[in-house]
Amino acid sequence: MIAQHTLEFETRGRGSYSITERLQDLVSRTGIASGLCHVFLQHTSASLMLCENADPDVRVDLETFMARLAPDGDPMLVHTAEGPDDMPAHIRTVLTHSDLTLPVGSGRCLLGTWQGVYLWEHRQSACRRRLTVTVSGE
Amino acid sequence: MIAQHTLEFETRGRGSYSITERLQDLVSRTGIASGLCHVFLQHTSASLMLCENADPDVRVDLETFMARLAPDGDPMLVHTAEGPDDMPAHIRTVLTHSDLTLPVGSGRCLLGTWQGVYLWEHRQSACRRRLTVTVSGE
Amino acid sequence: MIAQHTLEFETRGRGSYSITERLQDLVSRTGIASGLCHVFLQHTSASLMLCENADPDVRVDLETFMARLAPDGDPMLVHTAEGPDDMPAHIRTVLTHSDLTLPVGSGRCLLGTWQGVYLWEHRQSACRRRLTVTVSGE
Numbered sequence: 080m081i082a083q084h085t086l087e088f089e090t091r092g093r094g095s096y097s098i099t100e101r102l103q104d105l106v107s108r109t110g111i112a113s114g115l116c117h118v119f120l121q122h123t124s125a126s127l128m129l130c131e132n133a134d135p136d137v138r139v140d141l142e143t144f145m146a147r148l149a150p151d152g153d154p155m156l157v158h159t160a161e162g163p164d165d166m167p168a169h170i171r172t173v174l175t176h177s178d179l180t181l182p183v184g185s186g187r188c189l190l191g192t193w194q195g196v197y198l199w200e201h202r203q204s205a206c207r208r209r210l211t212v213t214v215s216g217e
Numbered sequence: 218m219i220a221q222h223t224l225e226f227e228t229r230g231r232g233s234y235s236i237t238e239r240l241q242d243l244v245s246r247t248g249i250a251s252g253l254c255h256v257f258l259q260h261t262s263a264s265l266m267l268c269e270n271a272d273p274d275v276r277v278d279l280e281t282f283m284a285r286l287a288p289d290g291d292p293m294l295v296h297t298a299e300g301p302d303d304m305p306a307h308i309r310t311v312l313t314h315s316d317l318t319l320p321v322g323s324g325r326c327l328l329g330t331w332q333g334v335y336l337w338e339h340r341q342s343a344c345r346r347r348l349t350v351t352v353s354g355e
Numbered sequence: 356m357i358a359q360h361t362l363e364f365e366t367r368g369r370g371s372y373s374i375t376e377r378l379q380d381l382v383s384r385t386g387i388a389s390g391l392c393h394v395f396l397q398h399t400s401a402s403l404m405l406c407e408n409a410d411p412d413v414r415v416d417l418e419t420f421m422a423r424l425a426p427d428g429d430p431m432l433v434h435t436a437e438g439p440d441d442m443p444a445h446i447r448t449v450l451t452h453s454d455l456t457l458p459v460g461s462g463r464c465l466l467g468t469w470q471g472v473y474l475w476e477h478r479q480s481a482c483r484r485r486l487t488v489t490v491s492g493e
Binding site: 081083117119120121122123124148149155156157158160166169170172173174176177178180209211213215 | 251252253266267268269272274275277278279281282285286312313314317318319320322327328329330331332353354355
Binding site for chain 2: 389390391404405406407410412413415416417419420423424450451452455456457458460465466467468469470491492493
């Protein structure tokens, strides 16, 4: 059995946003007990992340790390027409994930205790982001 | 239903090559309307990338970024027997993706407007690269 | 058909550990000839890696690279309560993979000649790590 749904999110600019509960709700409503939940983000300047869900400082540090690794306005970059944060957003996306697959068991995504699923917005401005979620199994 | 195919590509050395059309063709020929398309690259010095498909400068900047992050001939590396670009190619592969899964709907991969799928060659020389594509669904 | 299993591993601290044979054994015991093998790590300070399996120096160089990119005790990090290697372990996990999907054909994972699957422990101390493996197909 396959169930496919589109989810939309409005981000408030750069930062990471938990989508764990919306995914768990969607999976439980499919009635699929055992299988896989595939999450796909249809954008190239935002990404998906599995991250520690307890201390928000972890996600603060990830932003700090990315700002050092791929800083906005980096003079070596030539794709600048869409602003100083656009090419760094593409770099951050390529270094992380546009798709994630999670195991489903007992009708839920089988995440570890400390794992949360996050939509990671890499643009400075608020954006509308679209996900396709495909749950397959029995 | 499952359909599994092997695709081969000849790269012309370091750089990224669109494989979007070959994947879309393959998916449409399976007759699977809804499900998933899994793409797997059987190599450790090339990778797969979902990237902005409009301005080629984006992929120029990604090469520039990787050349700063993991430069060829980096004196700290010890695995040098296969040339100065071999270990950097392994690093670039580990930081990106050997497998991608794309949602399939209406008989096509449901990519975003600006998303293209690229085979990213990290070796300086031309190489033959093999992909296994598995389409599953209904 | 879907077969889902949990595997546990005891790591001996930071480093990468081959899990290729345990995965191949598990896949062959499911009786699934053609499909996909999904591997999911339920932790945020260890990851999964497809890597060159011939020269151990490749994995030595990957550690050297990560130690330069995300050093333990980096003074810019604020999440330090769990030790100087904890936040770097989260960073390394986000830059690599918590899930991998491998094609299955003829009852085996269809890896390339030089591809091995590794559990990559990013904490300095020994840890118990749990994987969920989901094999689907026909």
